[in-house]
Amino acid sequence: MNPDLTQLVHQVTELFEDLDLSSVRQWKQAQPDRFAIGFMPIYVPREIIHAAGMLPVGVMGGGDRLEIIRGDAYFQSYICHIPRSTIELALTNRLDVLDGMLFPSICDVIRNLSGMWQMLFPDRYVRYMDVPQNFDPEVGGAFWRRELEALCQDLQSLGGTTIEDDALQHSIAIYNENRRAIRELYEARSDQPWIYPTSEIYLLLRAGNVLPPEDHTRLIRQYLDLAPLEEDRREQDMSRVVLVGMFCEQPPLGLLLTLERAGCWIVDDDLLLGQRWFGGDIPENGDPLDNLVNAYLGEGARTASVYQPEGRRGGWLVNSVKTNTAEGVIFCAPSFCDPALLEQPMLVAALEENGIPHTQFKYSENTGQFAVIREQAGTFSDSIRLWSEA
């Protein structure tokens, strides 16, 4: 591997493995008055945090490298894993670097975790971000604008600063550039997944949880330049699959590697969906809050936690399969994930209407055994390569 690419992959791997958020600590130490605001999956308006001069930090649980000692005492066995590892991170002081936490509306567990945070850490800033499920600009839009205004006020009070319109417009432009780079990355992977393996792309995206967006965009661009130079990355006879269900609790990296080793090129996914929430750019001119509101109402991702007034829940998945010329779909959801698992029968129905093969299994962020998954994914990959009508 090219030394520069080796170095880049090493850098993002280190960031991924650093549960102590050292890079965030370094960022804060560089200037004494800096603030960092954590957020949980899926979507928060990072532009507002950035415009307040603060660092948005994605908190995606503890993965498979964190021993849960105290976190399990807070949750019953039938609750998913991400809240218990997040509590563990906090109780072991790893999240002390964060000056506040945002809990977006995604499910009842994350919602209630916001209340637990209030009780466990009464001195820290906590906000539940209740995104609208009504998409009428005059109704849901007006509500969401008020919520964003309240967030602005909170951050201004916390940081003793003012969020000016031009600062917010600038932040929107910064994140547009970041999302453009990620879109290019996903398009490149869809075209040539052997050059841009998901196991690397995922690490690259995870770096976006802790780096300033400007730095993250530079890393992505660098990767896009370097990865095609790898001569040993050649096309192989593997299946092209879309991976779905991982928008909140993230799978262990080993699971993504296992799928690739089992003969699956992942050509689309919903990993770290918040970083790719909008399919296009948010307008950089005009009222920036209105622009954020309208983008949410009209351009937001179609995922399980978002109501779709028009119905047809599986449409985006079928489109993804077609757009990315995928041969099948792997439903890969965390155990006890209500949104993903309640959504699944609707998505399955849409796939079956369109004759798209699919398989399914569950994971936990700390799953450590992949033999069964490898066997299942390998069989699925073989079956769609050998037996598909195409």
Added chain:
Amino acid sequence: MSDVAKERSMELQKEMIGGHFDALGQAPDDGKKVVYTFVPGNLTELIRSFDFLPVLPEINALQSGMRKLSAGYISEAEKHGHSEDVCTYVKCDVGMLKRGNVGPTGKPIPEPDLLLLSYTGCFTFMKWFELLRQEYDCPVAMLHVPYQADGTVHDHYRDYIVEQIQSEVIPKLEEVSGKKYDEDRLRASLELSAQAEDDLVWVLESAKNIPSPIDAYFGGVYYIGPIFSAFRGTEGGVDYYQTLRREIEERLAKGQGPITPEGELDEERYRLVIEGPPNWTSFREFWKMFYEEKAVVVASSYTKVGGLYDRGFRHDPSRPLETLADYCLGCYTNLSLPARVALLEEYVNEYHADGFMINSVKSCNSFSAGQLLMLRQLEERTGVPGGFIESDLVDPRYFSAANIKNRIESYLQMLEQKRMAS
């Protein structure tokens, strides 16, 4: 225990609910239209003002649980690809639908003319009606109720709900019913709601007396039946709660304890507060574990999922849509965890409870996520011990009678020892 005697309110409720299911069974023939909606955040008065009949899928599911049908329905849904990990109310409802949607009267429950998705206090509701929308060719009206995360009803929350009722809910009710919105009719219904709510609160608060004349959990789920389902804002609802109140007043005057399935409880040894819904598949068995030990539940959070009337809220006919918004915002599962702990703390103190128990149900993350922290916080704040048991709403696979009985008995023995030590 004394002999079982059916009180008038019990017979009345049976007649009301039976009559409602008869009306539903007859609805296609009678030309009546049907709205499916949920208990928390229900807009019964508004629905009724358009002459719709409400169907509440959670009620159907819990009745299926009590009638020992839910296991088969859940199995049916799982055969259709629904995960074993998710809410069993949803699976029970989907399975019932797949098997013909037959209600307790033996007649099929009619298909919905409208799905009114009141998204209050439970994320799963949204997915539930999205699943039903796949099955029924009917419109959906979504009512998103913001969560009271910081314990405050902000004005823009209320505005948001009122605007949704005006721009989304009422137009769809008008379109499907073919009738115009009649605010006077709604006001009249809300007036009746408030009357019934007064009497319900009196009944629930009668448990502050020692001994309590009611069990506010196992008995309480019957008391909330009419007002949480189809009868809020009706003359029938007012009659029921007046009748119930008179009966409880009489019990109180005589110093009588709660009525159980095996008769009147003649001794009150433990006074408990319970957090969380009951198990429905073994409801009687579950209840018996308490009354056999002379344990009376004096307050419960489950009886507040369809409205938190005992903290002062009443439907207000003078501001009909705003009051519906406030109602939706105030349902128990729409409260933050700190607010839930504060409420339970008040119950322990106001009702002179010896302890509190949490029945943590696998199906309901809205209730269950965070309950272990609530347990610790409540113990710290009140100084009374808490107990923790686990079961499910309507999946009998998650009701382990021996384990639960063992835990309850151990907990009550601990209360006894604590009492003796003091």
